[in-house]
Amino acid sequence: MKVLAVDSSSECASVAIIDDNRLLGEITYNYKKQHSVIMMEMIDTILKNTSMTVKDIDGFVVSKGPGSFTGLRIGMASVKGLAQGTKKPMISISSLDALAYNxxxxxxxxxxxxxxxxxxxxxxxxxxxxxxxxxxxxxxxxxxxxxxxxxxxxxxxxxxxxxxxxxxxxxxxxxxxxxxAPRNLNATRASSLGELGQISLQAGISDDLITVAPLYIRNSQAENEYEARNGKSVYED
Incomplete structure (x- = not known):
């Protein structure tokens, strides 16, 4: 089973492809948050350099957080689009789970x-x-x-x-x-995310493309400002 994993939950932008036996490729940048600019380019690059197209991927894994609110939305939207376009399953895994798996x-x-x-x-x-x-x-x-x-x-x-x-x-x-942990393990890595996600996908567990959402844990700054102005949560009627 070939899995493409994407992590954009932190300062890191990381993309990896794994199969049942090997890490086939991984790209990780740990310098400034430019996920909206580089994420799809990273995906295109890793597919090209592993002689694959997105149609060769059997499933997708994405970080659901917690982490950067904007980064999580970018990663989630990118992977949802790929899964919907190919009609392949996707699963979201916590960035904390993936970091621990390092x-x-x-x-x-x-x-x-x-x-x-x-x-x-x-x-x-x-x-x-x-x-x-x-x-x-x-x-x-x-x-x-x-x-x-x-x-x-x-x-x-x-x-x-x-x-x-x-x-x-x-x-x-x-x-x-x-x-x-040493510095080489401290970055969130899409390969760790992918291995955890692959376990679920192989067991037939996947997310619903409509209902899956990032795991924020706390409100965003915009939500806090809304509550301060209106005296109620943005989620209340």
């Missing part, structure tokens, strides 16, 4: 982190059970201080991962028995 088979708790601004982070806690990634918590938006308290309560070895980890390293170091 540390496959690492012992202890895995703690991927994205900066959620104002000293808050997007995170979830994971561990590997044999060959399977197990999520131990909900997807969370909490302060770094709250995360430190949560991890201290777990009383287990912790490995932090993500480009944004170093913004909070001083506080995270207060967690006993913690490690930090």
């Amino acid at each position: 540390l496959a088979y690492t012992e202890g708790i895995l703690c991927p982190i994205f900066d959620a601004l104002r000293n808050n982070v997007y995170t979830a806690l994971y561990h590997f059970d044999g060959v399977k990634l197990i999520r131990l918590t909900d997807y969370l938006n909490l302060s770094v201080d709250e995360l430190v308290v949560l991890l201290k309560e777990k009383n287990d070895k912790v490995t932090f991962i993500g480009d944004d980890v170093y913004k909070f390293k001083e506080k995270l170091l207060s967690v006993t028995n913690c490690n930090f």
